[in-house]
Each structure stands twice: as C-alpha cells, then as structure tokens.
Amino acid sequence: MTERPALSKGEIEVARVLWDLKHATVREVYAAFPNSRGIDFTTVQTYLRRLEKKGYVNAKLDGRTRVYTPRVKPRTVIRETVDDLVDRLFAGETFPLMQHLIEDRNVSQEDLDALKILLEQLTEARHESE
Amino acid sequence: MTERPALSKGEIEVARVLWDLKHATVREVYAAFPNSRGIDFTTVQTYLRRLEKKGYVNAKLDGRTRVYTPRVKPRTVIRETVDDLVDRLFAGETFPLMQHLIEDRNVSQEDLDALKILLEQLTEARHESE
C-alpha cells in the first residue's frame, strides 16, 4: 500500500525544489530558495532528513556530503496530497473543487481557453476508446 | 487581515459537520460522524474548542451546554485552504491543479460536460462586462 506518511507543508516545499534540481546537496537546495523565504540552512537540512526517513527521497554519500535524489514522483505526491484535501474539504468529490477554482479564483482567459481544450481532448479520447 | 491560524485536518473535518448542522452541541456533532470514523466524543470536543479559540466558530451557553455555530463561511475556509495548497504544491499557479484534476482523476462525463458549461458561462460573463 501507499503507506508513506504524508508530507508536511515545509517538507513539500523542499521536495519541490529537489524535483527541479533532480539531485542536490543540502546547500544546493538551500541556495535554490529565494532569499525572501528566509529559511535557515539547517532547517532545509532537517526537512531533507525527514523526507528521507519518510521514504520520499534517497540519499547517497559523495565524499562526506549527502546527495539527495527524489524517490517519489511529483505526480504521485500531488495525487496523494490532493486526494487528502478533497476528502477533507469536499467529502471526496472532485467537482466542487474544480468549481471553486473556476468561479472563485481569478483565472485568466488564456487558462480558461486552455481548459476548454483539455476538456475537449478528454471527451474525444473517451469516444474513441468506446 | 485574514490572520486566523489555519485549520488542521481534524479541525476541518469537524468544521464541515458544523456547517451542515448550522448549530450543534458537541454531542450532535459527534453523532453526525459515521461510526466507521472511530473518533472519540472528547476528541470532537477538543476540536470544537480549538475551532473556537482560532475564531472559526462561536459558542454560546444554553443551560450548561455549549452550542456551537459557524463563524467563518465554508467558502472562505475553502479559499484559504486551497490557496495554501496551490502555493505549496504549484507555486501559486492554479492551472496545473486543474490540469491534474481533469487528467489524473476519474472525472465522469457528466462532470466534464458541467465543467464546459461553467467555462462557457464565465467566458460570456467576461465579454459582457467589457
């Protein structure tokens, strides 16, 4: 089963950076944060260690420095995280979330158009595989 | 400012029940949980107390029993919670989340159609107000 403990907010932030970098040391992850974030080097270090313990990243020693690489794909984490949110906030229903996103946020016209295209494609794909 | 502390997962669960009931005692909220949830009466009690402290619900004494009522609307909590998720997981971009919802989940054809209509409506509304 998927029994990985869920990620905390801070852990997700760090995981995202690591997905971008593909593999990186603590220092590199730390450097990738904008200064405005005001996060401490050792805090990043802690998050990476916890990500490793939770099974989300691998670490191998290069000299005396640990190099981290993602172990779980973004898509998987996204799915699990969004699942959880949808369960808690919408009793498992996806539609209300989409409705909220479309109606209560400022979606640009470009995004709206892109969405329409997505929907069309999906509808067509379904008809084909019938 | 919106400076209410964010809700935890458990707190959201309880808040949702209270939104449904409009106003309720601890016992009523507790009763509204399915048995399968396996949550303790006193746990619900704790969550309600914390929701009150955080400013999400009001409580008034009826005899010696506390009756809770929502103080913050679902829509507001949803907005804040989803904002937070989108920030953490998608760097604030709404589109990737919608894309995920549409592509990586099993959206029914009815939902797809409903979405298209939503999109159309929004597009029209925009053209009018130009």
Place this chain on the structure above:
DNA sequence: TTGACTGAATTACAAATGTAATTAGACTTT
C-alpha cells in the same frame, strides 16, 4: 601543529496536532 574557518551532522525545543483519560457537576433512584 594549532587555531581559525567551513560546511555538514547531531541535538534541541517550543508549538501544533491527534487523541483521549480524568474530573466535576447535575439528575435519579433508593
């Protein structure tokens, strides 16, 4: 070789969270 310096590992710690045990107050029944 000995401090000073650099960078990484280890340890720390308060606050938040999930979960519930314990205590206390009011109502009932002998």
Place this chain on the structure above:
DNA sequence: AAAGTCTAATTACATTTGTAATTCAGTCAA
C-alpha cells in the same frame, strides 16, 4: 441524603512540525 449515572469541562500526553542552535570533522593560514 448517599450512591450511582450522565454528560460536559478540564487536563494530559505522545507525536509531528517548524525552526534552529550546537557540535564535530576536515582544511588552510600562520
């Protein structure tokens, strides 16, 4: 009125999370 019983309030506590201080191990300049 004492004992038992409900129900609600108070207190407790381990775990997780956010955040970082502290320690330790090489390296370099004096």
